[in-house]
Amino acid sequence: GAVVSQHPSWVICKSGTSVKIECRSLDFQATTMFWYRQFPKQSLMLMATSNEGSKATYEQGVEKDKFLINHASLTLSTLTVTSAHPEDSSFYICSAKGIGEKLFFGSGTQLSVL
Amino acid sequence: EDQVTQSPEALRLQEGESSSLNCSYTVSGLRGLFWYRQDPGKGPEFLFTLYSAGEEKEKERLKATLTKKESFLHITAPKPEDSATYLCAVRKGGSEKLVFGKGTKLTVNP
Numbered sequence: 001g002a003v004v005s006q007h008p009s010w011v012i013c014k015s016g017t018s019v020k021i022e023c024r025s026l027d028f029q030a031t032t033m034f035w036y037r038q039f040p041k042q043s044l045m046l047m048a049t050s051n052e053g054s055k056a057t058y059e060q061g062v063e064k065d066k067f068l069i070n071h072a073s074l075t076l077s078t079l080t081v082t083s084a085h086p087e088d089s090s091f092y093i094c095s096a097k098g099i100g101e102k103l104f105f106g107s108g109t110q111l112s113v114l
Numbered sequence: 115e116d117q118v119t120q121s122p123e124a125l126r127l128q129e130g131e132s133s134s135l136n137c138s139y140t141v142s143g144l145r146g147l148f149w150y151r152q153d154p155g156k157g158p159e160f161l162f163t164l165y166s167a168g169e170e171k172e173k174e175r176l177k178a179t180l181t182k183k184e185s186f187l188h189i190t191a192p193k194p195e196d197s198a199t200y201l202c203a204v205r206k207g208g209s210e211k212l213v214f215g216k217g218t219k220l221t222v223n224p
């Protein structure tokens with residue numbers, strides 16, 4: 001089946017630094033990728049929709065200057081959390097739209113900001 | 115506003131004790147209801163997509179059904195390895211977005 005690889009699995013950083021998370025579709029081309037955030041015992045909340053070669057579409061309340069998304073190729077999207085603060089600590093998950101209506105998810109990145 | 119409500123929040127079963135998880139939804143123009151399994155610290159794993167009322171799909175011990183207002187995930191004779199959080203999500207017509215419920219955390223005791 002389709003595989004989406006997400007790295008790193010976990011990252012700890014100091015407040016004020018930036019963190020980049022990569023999401024790759026390994027065996028299919030994904031024109032659309034999605035970035036979600038999940039807090040403990042909460043549902044996945046869509047942050048932004050990333051389309052290859054164009055600007056990302058951000059959900060209401062998500063700061064586009066803080067969460068930079070780049071989708072430079074059909075197999076790679078990156079999320080950069082700029083000037084991270086403790087309140088940005090969360091589980092970030094990417095997904096890629098494959099053939100048909102299926103969405104395939106990465107394994108997630110646990111971000112802890114000290 | 116599109117909403118997905120899952121119940122119960124948590125469910126404990128003994129191995130072999132069958133049960134059902136519920137997903138109630140309100141969405142205009144449903145274009146798919148999705149079930150995912152999520153293990154701790156992992157991304158969701160796709161289980162099923164249902165598109166129209168009356169549709170059913172099965173995979174091993176799991177069976178998903180759909181009506182116009184809700185979906186059920188039936189678990190028959192569960193095993194401890196079925197322990198996970200089960201997520202329900204809907205997509206509406208004209209959108210690529212999925213709206214997720216909070217999930218049901220299932221624990222199956224041996």
